[in-house]
Amino acid sequence: MPVALTLSVSFWSDQFVNGLTTGSLYALIALGYTMVYGVLKMINFAHGEVFMLGSFAGYGALVAMGGNDLSGPAVALAILGAIIVAMSASVSASVVIERLAYRPLRGAPRLAPLISAIGVSIFLQYLVLEQTSARAKFYPDIFPRGALGAGPFEITYIQLFLIASSVAMMALLYAIIQRTRLGRAIRAVAENPTNASLMGVDVNRTIVFVFILGAAMAGVAGVLYGLFFQTIRGSMGFIPGIKAFTAAVLGGIGSIPGAMAGGYVLGLAETVGRELLNELPGVNLGNQWRDVIAFTLLVTILIFRPTGIFAQRSTTRA
Amino acid sequence: MTAAELVVDGLGMKFEGLTALAEITLRVPPGEIHGLIGPNGAGKTTLFNCLTGFYRPTSGAIYLTGQRIDGLPPHVITGLGIARTFQNIRLFANMTVLENVLVGQHQHIAVGGTDILSTRRPVYPTPVERILILRGFPRAAVNGIIEIAGAIARPPRVRTAEAAAVARARDLLAAVGLRGRENDLARNLPYGDQRRLEIARALATRPSLLLLDEPTAGMNPQEAAAMVALIRRIRDEFETTIILIEHQMRVVMGVCENITVLDYGRKIAEGPPAAIQRNPTVIEAYLGTRAIQGGGHAAP
């Protein structure tokens, strides 16, 4: 039976833009997972909480700068300030976490750092929940409303800002990885830490930089999340964290372009993909199924392409 | 076990366009000790990996005593009689010496039920095949339950089998000269003993064809001589065909009845040691890398 799309073009373009928006957030967060995995072969379970801390720090900064009273050009400055504060907060948290909870465990049995990371994640999540009495905070509603449109295609200013600044951050990160000495060191350590250290790379310092870069991306994502969804809470890091890790795995974990692409694929799958499934007869998946879709997609893709969708397929093992 | 005949017919192996082996044709008669030599990167270990099912050859066929084995999963090939050691020793480092040999006997310890999941299917299933593996699943599940039940209840049958396996493992360890080290962790053995343990573990699988990947690597001449004696004894006592990859020419020339020379993934010569030493193609392949003159001790 041929499937005819029953919904309007503008509906689909909305879904597409929504997918790009969440996809941008997933991609930004996924970078932290994929880089840490690249150098340490470890899932940094606390990365979702680093994102959450960035979001709260950005919130604090915005409120301190005037919150809802901000208007005009001050808004742009305040948002820039919030992003810087959020990045600093995420970076400091991440560096402390690396030093206290991960570095002592390098060379320990493989699962020990994972449990340590889970511990950090639980600790931070409940620390913030306790400090906020488990109540949600609301980002100041200062971003200009309105949308750009061309025919059925429409994108709100905030979505445009979110997507554009994510892409800019990722381009910056990519340039750092590809063009700078630091980037070369990171790639060398990811390839082989022993060789890298023999070639004179300071492995510990490089690993710290990896955490710094990943956390900076997560901090930006935290502010963007807050501006877009407005509601933030102590437990907000978990689901985006897992989704972002899913995105990193989709793109082939360890690969930086893969993580970015994986983020967008996941974002689009949750929106456009779900609606496409709903076009099938007898299928009606509400919004509450989107997490199921994300995980099902992950499992399916891993079965057929264990190295991720973008990695080169290897024909051998052993 | 009686020694097996190995026939390799037009074997080719490509990795992403890179040719690692091309048109390898080879026949090793039962009971022969056969040498496999060639400069580094000639494809010797790749050939072993094809023979043992680690790689699926991209062309050609492999027959073990008449039965075609290429494309079968490694554990099935092991069950059919090919065992191997590894160039960079790969023991179960955190298991004891005895346990290493017991793992080698895995398929020979009765538990009730047979390995249904090991039915002859291709090693690298396509996604569709992965789902089709589900066929035959009920029987496999029943076998699994029987095996688990046997392990928990430990009926006399299982106990006897286990005791016999332990006794045989001790015999094998004694045969390679590791008596008394049964309860050491494999990682704590000295280097030479680790090589011997790898051989004992391979013998535990009851091979009719034994593949040894540089058994004397890193050994001094005395140790190497002892290893040569051990290899001969294994061939005689355990009735296996043996193929060994070796860099020490003294060993190769001393122990092998026939030698195959690989270079850049192709077979460039085959024959008894004396002929190989005089073969101009072989000498040329080795020129600049190492001498092949009789008794010459090549640097590894």
Place this chain on the structure above:
Amino acid sequence: MPDRSAPPPPWTRTLARFRWPLFVAFTCLLPFLLTDVWVQMLVFVALFIVLGLGLNVVVGFAGLLDLGYVAFFAAGAYTMGLLTSPGSPIDAGLDFWLILPIGILIASIVGLLLGLPVLPLRGDYLAIVTLGFGEIIRLFLINRDDLTRGSQGLSAIPRPDLFGYRIDSFTEWFYFVVAAAVVVGFCTSRLRDSRIGRAWEAIREDEDVAAAMGVNTTKYKLLAFASGAAIGGLGGVIYAAFIGFISPAAFSLQVSIDVLAIVIIGGMGSTPGVILGSLILIGVPRILQFRETSDFLANLGWLRDALNGLISALDAATPGSLGRLPPAETWGAQLADDTRFIIFGALLVIIMVVRPSGLWPSSRRRLEFAHDDTPPPAPVTAP
């Protein structure tokens, strides 16, 4: 593992031989020594020992990292709930003892269904896929409310009868769950010492070589998943019968994390480690909620004053920016909430940093540690 040093005196050997019977005997005395809330706490500890032993098969023996263990626990619990709760659309009013094998079977099937597609994956991929799978199961339970009644859950699940006698009080439940833990512990230790256990260990050490030694790695990884899942299902059936009410909220990722933490904090592959891990991770947080604990904390007013003094000193530069500790009388209540998890998280980190191979590693792993030729990295000194 025979000891290669001097033979120990005979009495220690006797003690070692009977250490498990002695430990179980001591455990059976506990209900006579403790009040009901403590016994209730111990029922949970014992239940998580069961779960820990099950996950230990998957993670500790076979080295497969499973972060979705709650799926099997849920499968067992919902089998019990759906077949016995009056609110369920398929309430069959079956007997507990009939459901027990059904629940175990269904959980193992779920384990196999999960295992089949994910087994080709490497360790960390496996972790995230199993995590995703656990979440899928939970979301499924919430969203298929026509079957599971969604978040409302299934209630009035009947309690089991044993020889016509209803298992009701906490003490009875304690004995019942301890008995289950003993049976499971016996089974897993027998499995560890069998051909299957050796195959698992070989796979954990080097999967390719294990295959080259004739081990059908797919089959044994599936067996590990299925055995672990079966034990999780057993735990689930018991849990549902004990609590009498199940809802998806009880089957969150936190359960998977708790069980995994029990296994790893205790020491992978170690049965005493699982017991110790469960006591610490399940027992201690509950103890913190007890009235006795609140009473004890309420008497710590002096500590509060001292700490507040310290905070005031720190606060001198920026007056008022740091909060003060609440009255000690409220500490017990505070501990019951988020603080419990803050402590739990910090505890995970501290234990891992101080003892990366767990609090009570299996004898094998202690041996590994003792003879490790590459010493662990030097302890981090303050910069």
